[in-house]
Amino acid sequence: xxxxxxLWLWFHRMASPAYFYNIAGRxxxxxxxxxxxLMLVGSVxxxxxxxxxxxxxxxxxxxxxxxxxxxxxxxxxMVMAVNSAIFLIWHIKLSDIVARSSAVIGASFTxxxxxxxxxxxxxMWGTWWIxxxxxxxxxxxxxxxxxxxxxxxxxxxxxxxxxxxxxxALVGAINIPIIHYSVxxxxxxxxxxxxxxxxxxxxxxxxxxxLLSMALAFKLFYLFIVLVNxxxxxxxxxxxxxxxxxxxxxx
Amino acid sequence: MNxxxxxxxxxxxxxxxxxxxxxxxxxxxxxxxxxxxxxxxIEGGNGSGKxxxxxxxxGLMQADEGRIxxxxxxxxxxxxxxxxxxxxxxxxxxxxxxxTTIENIRFFSAISxxxxxxxxxxxxxxxGLSGYENSPGRHLSYGQQRRIALSRLMxxxxxxxILDEPFAGLDKKxxxxxxxxxxxxxxxxxxxxxxxxxxxxxxxxxxxxxxxxN
Amino acid sequence: xxxxxxxxxxxxxxxxxxxxxxAEIMLPVIFFVVVVSLFPLAISPDxxxxxxxxxxxxxxxxxxxxxxxxxxxxxxxxDDGAIEQILLSPYPGALLVLARVLAQWCVTGLPLILIxxxxxxxxxxDFHIIKVLFVSLLLGVPYLSMVGxxxxxxxxxxxxxxxxxxxxxxxxxxxxxIFGSNAVVSAAKDMSYNGQLLWxxxxxxxxxxxxxxxxxxxxxxxxxxx
Numbered sequence: 239x240x241x242x243x244x245l246w247l248w249f250h251r252m253a254s255p256a257y258f259y260n261i262a263g264r265x266x267x268x269x270x271x272x273x274x275x276l277m278l279v280g281s282v283x284x285x286x287x288x289x290x291x292x293x294x295x296x297x298x299x300x301x302x303x304x305x306x307x308x309x310x311x312x313x314x315x316m317v318m319a320v321n322s323a324i325f326l327i328w329h330i331k332l333s334d335i336v337a338r339s340s341a342v343i344g345a346s347f348t349x350x351x352x353x354x355x356x357x358x359x360x361x362m363w364g365t366w367w368i369x370x371x372x373x374x375x376x377x378x379x380x381x382x383x384x385x386x387x388x389x390x391x392x393x394x395x396x397x398x399x400x401x402x403x404x405x406x407a408l409v410g411a412i413n414i415p416i417i418h419y420s421v422x423x424x425x426x427x428x429x430x431x432x433x434x435x436x437x438x439x440x441x442x443x444x445x446x447x448x449l450l451s452m453a454l455a456f457k458l459f460y461l462f463i464v465l466v467n468x469x470x471x472x473x474x475x476x477x478x479x480x481x482x483x484x485x486x487x488x489x
Numbered sequence: 490m491n492x493x494x495x496x497x498x499x500x501x502x503x504x505x506x507x508x509x510x511x512x513x514x515x516x517x518x519x520x521x522x523x524x525x526x527x528x529x530x531i532e533g534g535n536g537s538g539k540x541x542x543x544x545x546x547x548g549l550m551q552a553d554e555g556r557i558x559x560x561x562x563x564x565x566x567x568x569x570x571x572x573x574x575x576x577x578x579x580x581x582x583x584x585x586x587x588x589t590t591i592e593n594i595r596f597f598s599a600i601s602x603x604x605x606x607x608x609x610x611x612x613x614x615x616x617g618l619s620g621y622e623n624s625p626g627r628h629l630s631y632g633q634q635r636r637i638a639l640s641r642l643m644x645x646x647x648x649x650x651i652l653d654e655p656f657a658g659l660d661k662k663x664x665x666x667x668x669x670x671x672x673x674x675x676x677x678x679x680x681x682x683x684x685x686x687x688x689x690x691x692x693x694x695x696x697x698x699x700x701x702x703n
Numbered sequence: 704x705x706x707x708x709x710x711x712x713x714x715x716x717x718x719x720x721x722x723x724x725x726a727e728i729m730l731p732v733i734f735f736v737v738v739v740s741l742f743p744l745a746i747s748p749d750x751x752x753x754x755x756x757x758x759x760x761x762x763x764x765x766x767x768x769x770x771x772x773x774x775x776x777x778x779x780x781x782d783d784g785a786i787e788q789i790l791l792s793p794y795p796g797a798l799l800v801l802a803r804v805l806a807q808w809c810v811t812g813l814p815l816i817l818i819x820x821x822x823x824x825x826x827x828x829d830f831h832i833i834k835v836l837f838v839s840l841l842l843g844v845p846y847l848s849m850v851g852x853x854x855x856x857x858x859x860x861x862x863x864x865x866x867x868x869x870x871x872x873x874x875x876x877x878x879x880x881i882f883g884s885n886a887v888v889s890a891a892k893d894m895s896y897n898g899q900l901l902w903x904x905x906x907x908x909x910x911x912x913x914x915x916x917x918x919x920x921x922x923x924x925x926x927x928x929x
Contacts, residue, residue, distance in 0.1 A: 381874040388870055392861050395510060397553075398928040402857050405921050406871060409853055412913075413875050416906070420878035424885065549787060550927040572793040573704075581784020587723040588716065599712030602704050602793040625723075 253330045255472050256481035262465040269462045276455035283448030297361040302448055304354035306456040307347045308372065311379055312414075314344030314460060318386070319411035322404030331475065332468065334400040337407065338390065339467030343460055345383035351376050371425035375418050382410045396475070499560055499574070499648055499680055500524045501546065506555035508541060515541050516552070521699060525648075525678040528671060528696040532685065537702030539684040540580065540653055546682065547577045547651050573602055574648040578655065582638040586627035590618060593626060593637055594644065603645035612643035617663060632658040642670060650674065652683040709794040710802045717806030720779075728810045731772035735815055738764040739822045750827040757826035758836060758887030764822075765815055765840060766876055769847040772811035774865060776803070776855045777922065786926055796919030801911075804852050804918070812844045828891070835890035835900075842903040843883040849914040850875050856921035860928050879906060 284302035318340045324333040355373050356366050367373070386403055393399035476482050501523045508516040515538040523529045533539050544550040546557060548564055548571070557564040559571040584593050594609055613619045616636040626634060635658050642650065656664050671681055675695075721728050742760045743753060780786040789799050819840050823833035854872035858864040886899035 378874050378877055381870065385867075385871040385874065388867050389857060392858070392863070392867055393928065395928050397551075398924060401924045401927075402921065405853075405917060405924065406857060409850075409875070409917060412909075413878070416878045417874070420881045420902075424881045427885065544927075547791060549790065549923075569793055572791055575791060577787065577791050579784055579787055581782070581787070583780075583783055583785035583788045585716070585720060585779070585783065585785065587720045592716070592719065596712055596716045597788060600709050600789065600792040600794060600799065602709070 253332050255332065255476050255479070258332055259469055259472055259481075259485075262469055266462065266465055269458050269465070273455050273458040273462060276451045276458065280448045280452030280455055283444070284452065288445045288448055289442070295361075297358065300354050300358045302452045304351060304358055305449060306453040307354065308351040308376060309453055310456050310460060311344060311348035311351050311376060313457075314340050314347060315379065315382070315407075315414065316411065318344060319407045322407040325400060326404045326408070332472070334404070335468045335471045335475075336464055337404065338400065339464050339471065340460075341383060341386050341390065341403075343463050345380060345387060347456070347460075348376055348380045348383055352380060369425070371422045374425065375421050378417055378421070379414070382414070386410070498525050499678075500558075501649060501680060501682075502558045502561075503546060504556050504558075506542070506545060506552045506557070508538070508545060508550075508552050516545075516701075519555075519701075523680045523682055523697075525680060526675050528675050528681045528683070530683060530685070530696040530698045531701060532698060533701030534686055539686070539701055542701065543577075543579070543651050543653050543682065543684060547575060548572075549577075571649070575651065576601070576641055576645070576647045576649070577651045577653075578638045578641070579653045580657075582634045584626045584629070584634040584637050587625060589623045589625055590629070590637055591622045594640055597638075597641055598645055601641070601645045601647075603647055605644055606646045607643045609640075609644060612640040615643050615666070616640045630658075632660070635659065636663070639667065642674075646674075646679075648678075649680045650682070652681070654685055655683055656685055704793065706794060706798060709792070710798055713789075713799045713802035714806050717803055718809065721806065721810040727775075728772075728814075731768040731811045732814045732818055734771055735764050735768040736818065736822065738767065740825065743826070753826045754828065754891065757823065757828050758832075758884045758891070760826065761819060761822055761836060762840075762843075762880055762884040762887075765819070765844060766847060766873075766880060768815055769812060769844060770851055770869060770872060772807070773848065773851040773855050774868065776807055776852055777859045781859045781925070786922060790919075790923055790926055796922065797915035800852075800856075800918045800922065801915040804848055804915070807852075808845055808848045812848050816840045816844055828887075832887060832890050835896055836887045838900060839883040839886045839903060842900065842907050843879045846879050846903070846907045846910045847876060849910040849918075852918050853914065853921060856918045856925060858925075859922070860925045879903065882906075 280302060284299055288299070290296050290298075318337045321333040321337040321340070324330055325337065352373065355370075355376065359368055359370075359373075360366055386406055389406055390399045390403040393402055473482055473485075503522070504520050506516050506519045507514070519542070521529065531539050531542065541550065545552050548557075548568060559567040562570075564571060583597070585596075588596070590613070591609060594612070598605060598609075610619070613622065616639055618633060618636050618640070621629065621633065626637075629637070639655065655667060659667070671683075672695075674681055739760055742756065746752060746756065777786060780789065790796055792799065816837065820833045820837055823836050828836065851868075851872050854868050854875075855864075857871065858868050861867065882899040882902045886896040886903070889896040889899065
């Protein structure tokens with residue numbers, strides 16, 4: 239058997255609901271523990287050990303929430319788009335479930351990034367909102383998420399909802415780089431680049447470690463939520479299948 | 490010669506179709522086959538899934554399980570070939586209210602991709618619409634709009650006909666004519682799938698029957 | 704099989720229907736004019752102010768009118784079953800859909816573009832700025848129609864499609880809005896605006912090549928649910 243065939247087989251096995259359900263169930267506790275540890279490391283490191291910024295004082299510490307959630311907002315959309323493509327091409331139900339449960343949590347990350355960005359902006363710029371390139375991009379990304387969620391919930395039939403929303407996610411994914419580029423370009427026209435303090439070109443190690451650990455914690459948290467959601471969604475969708483019946487009777 | 494029917498044996502085969510809408514099973518493990526010269530008559534009450542089945546057969550909807558093949562090839566790969574041979578008439582007729590009878594028919598003919606085997610005038614006579622050539626669709630009754638759709642069976646004769654409630658809204662005389670046409674189609678080697686919830690006397694037609702629902 | 708005939712049949716059918724419903728096709732243009740003429744009342748009739756906000760106002764109004772004109776793009780075909788015949792045609796769905804969107808653009812987008820110089824005059828834009836406005840709309844409006852049609856195709860089967868459609872489509876309009884109105888603003892400042900126009904052209908090329916395929920598969924999805 240060639241490597242490609244093996245990979246394909248693995249892919250199919252992973253996509254089989256019963257197998258996925260079991261593996262995910264076994265992974266969940268580990269992911270939960272890792273998330274909590276990393277989040278503790280990140281919070282303590284960020285709030286206590288990292289030095290205060292010489293310009294912004296302690297206010298900057300909000301980046302330990304803001305930056306990871308901004309990263310996640312983009313990452314989750316891409317996960318959603320990739321899974322939508324898999325669902326549309328190979329009709330793998332699991333991918334649709336992943337895309338679906340990603341949408342709400344992705345929107346939450348985006349919202350969190352917007353709120354923390356705005357809170358951070360208050361001491362920095364003296365105003366709650368500024369049309370900064372990043373914040374504006376995040377705002378449009380939030381609209382894209384809301385559109386996806388809105389379309390999904392407007393269609394009763396699960397399969398149709400998945401396919402329609404999948405097409406939308408792909409169109410969105412093609413557009414995100416263009417939107418991002420155009421917003422950044424628009425922003426540089428209207429504001430001198432110096433305002434954009436959200437970029438941190440040089441960063442100390444004592445700041446970097448908590449930041450990375452928070453970013454990882456956010457990723458694992460997302461993974462945790464997606465797995466929990468997918469498991470319950472799978473049970474619901476496959477309730478007539480043999481493996482669910484066996485599962486229920488064995489407990 | 491009225492039609493470009495292929496000489497070979499065409500076959501539409503559906504195996505183990507299942508379909509559910511929001512946890513309500515509409516079709517369970519349904520298999521059927523239609524070959525050249527056969528008429529498949531699908532009976533069943535309202536909500537028994539007749540329309541759903543027809544829409545799945547012609548690829549407008551996808552079954553949750555099961556496969557459909559056209560001439561031995563899976564429908565996905567044979568889609569273009571199948572659509573070149575297909576005439577589907579659903580509940581909705583597709584007749585535009587702002588276009589005249591002739592304009593509606595010409596449009597259907599143009600996008601059907603089939604050569605015209607009969608002129609529009611004689612088809613209109615057959616469906617009893619001569620004199621209505623230039624009436625806009627909105628001035629026509631539902632029965633007349635259905636007749637416009639049915640005229641396609643005369644003008645662009647394809648091999649596979651999938652007809653949802655073809656007798657709905659028609660008078661007795663037209664139903665007779667239509668049945669004659671169906672028999673003729675089958676005799677020429679065509680395939681025909683139709684539904685009806687009325688029990689219509691189909692003695693004229695030598696058909697296979699499937700009953701959906703309880 | 705004659706692709707040209709099928710395309711023309713679709714185009715002519717839709718143009719014919721549109722011209723028989725004259726009142727409806729005029730509405731987006733009237734909406735466009737009314738919205739733009741509200742701004743001097745709301746903000747200030749001062750020519751200096753109007754000159755600065757003019758390009759943005761006209762672009763936003765154009766965007767909303769296009770969205771409005773698209774609401775019913777596939778509605779009647781969906782209701783009367785013509786969409787099934789279109790999807791079951793052996794001709795590629797993308798080809799027929801392209802004809803449909805082109806027809807819609809001819810009867811609603813084009814009048815919008817043609818009347819824009821007049822609105823430029825109302826907002827005291829100079830002649831050379833109006834020229835740029837015209838070109839930017841000429842490149843941008845077809846993009847708006849094409850991308851909007853994707854949203855329409857996705858929502859055509861839904862009852863409350865209108866508000867959802869705006870939510871789906873407006874974020875996707877952001878790049879064209881930025882480049883389009885900015886081209887005009889740059890022209891007003893005597894700066895180069897070629898870059899923006901090139902961007903608009905690039906977006907238009909992407910939308911017209913990929914758009915029809917996306918629209919026809921979205922229609923297929925919407926149609927599988929009744």
